[in-house]
Amino acid sequence: MNGKRGTASPGTATAAAATTATTWLDVAPGHPFGPSTLPYGSFTGPGSPEPRVGVAIGDLVLDLTAAARVLLPPDAGLFAAGTLDPLLAAGPAVWARVRARVTEWLTDERHRPTLEPLLVPAEFTTPRLPFTVADYTDFYASEEHATNLGRILRPDGAALTPNWKHLPIGYHGRAGTVVVSGTPVVRPSGQRRAPDGEIALGPTTRLDFEAEVGFVVGAPSAPGRPVPLAEADRHVFGVCLVNDWSARDVQAFEYVPLGPFLGKSFATSVSPWIVPLAALRHARVAPPPRDPRPLPYLDDTDAEPWGLDLALTVTLNGHPVSRPPFAGVYWTAAQQLAHLTVNGAPLRTGDLFASGTVSGPRRDQRGSLIELTWNGAEPLVLPDGTERAFLRDGDEVVISGTAPGPDGARIGLGEVRGRVSAAPA
Ligand SMILES: O=C(O)/C=C/C(=O)CC(=O)CC(=O)O
Ligand SMILES: [Ca+2]
Ligand SMILES: [Mg+2]
DSSP: OOOOOEEEOOOSSSOTTTTSSOOOEOOOOOOTTTTTTOEEOOOOOOOEEEEEEEETTTTEEEEEHHHEEEEOOOGGTTTTSSSSSHHHHHHHHHHHHHHHHHHHHHHHHGHHHHGGGGGGEEEGOOEEEESSOOOEEEEEHHHHHHHHHHHHTTTSSSOOOOTTTTTOOOEEGGGGEEOOOOEEOOOOOOEEOOOOOOOOEEEEEEEOBEEEEEEEEEOOOOTTOOOOOOGHHHEEEEEEEEOOOOHHHHHHOOOOOOOOOTSSSEEEOOOOOBBBGGGGGGGEEOOOSSSSSOOOOOOOOSSSOOEEEOEEEEEEETEEEEEOOTTTTTSOHHHHHHHTTTTTOOOOOOOOEOOOHHHHHSSGOOBHHHHHHTTTTTTTETTSSSSSSSTTTTEEEEEEEEOOGGGGOEEEEEEEEEEEOOOOO
């Protein structure tokens, strides 16, 4: 879950800052999963082998499947199956109602006797993939990342392709290989060109991570009706962290002319806690200036700002190797959704679209190893003295994130964790 950042137990009440919601739970002030975050997930726990919907609060998980039966009977069916699918499909009015009720339960002492038995220490729970992934799309929205990849992979051409500033480039990925944080990532095999020019099938020698932000679609859209920028928040339920694992040698050989295929479709890891859009209202910032001005369906000059001031951290075997800033990403989630549907393709509940690798202008803000090591030419030296051009078996990558919350505090996005295991013999 979210590391040791303070303790929470159903004990003494703690006062938080004045306009921040205060909870009767003993949640350390500044805990990333305080009462202003309230992310949703799916878990199994001690004595409950059947999946539950949970809400993370401090270092505890509220069993929402059980709590709703007692305190929210009309909506209890939304949580009965133990996945977020019915809640996602229910739409923004229901999302707001449920969040308001959960906030009330956790901040009004009168609910304590009912809820205390339904709080489980997070360390005793096992996270599950929180929703059924319908379609998975990966964008390419960070100008710094796209510029770096262009320089590395296409050194003879312009770094950015001529279309890059006109539309959010993306590709359709593989929904069935999206896995929850903690799932081991088996080193994939594929065709790649060896240094001697020989083409062979074998385990990738250039396994990489990509630090991304994922957006989870709740309410579907109608076929033939593009989703305008102003309606994005009717469809986007919330945000997770994504690691789009990439086999760079497989990718480099296969990607022309149709784009990434098997080099990225073996595993994509997502964080277990979906932070609702409602928790991120303090993180909204103006997106970067766009030049040239995009076509009207992508022109957000006069729209609600959809930039998000999220701060990511990537660790490799516990050592921070990058701190990608999300606020500067060129294309916003609202623009990505408008583009994804401009051809009339409808959204389905559970669609996941990711930002693309988040890189900032500084070297220590690059969101992938191919950028951090410039395709292996400048390996990282880890504190244990070992070098990394790309990932070794046994390496563990953790991407975590925070966002501005109320009163200058920060809320957490949790983390997505994955360890590389050896290719099968
Ligand atoms: O520039 C390329 O050919 C490839 C780019 C990527 O590998 C990145 C990708 O998956 C999209 C992204 O994460 O930004
Ligand atoms: Ca990617
Ligand atoms: Mg992938």
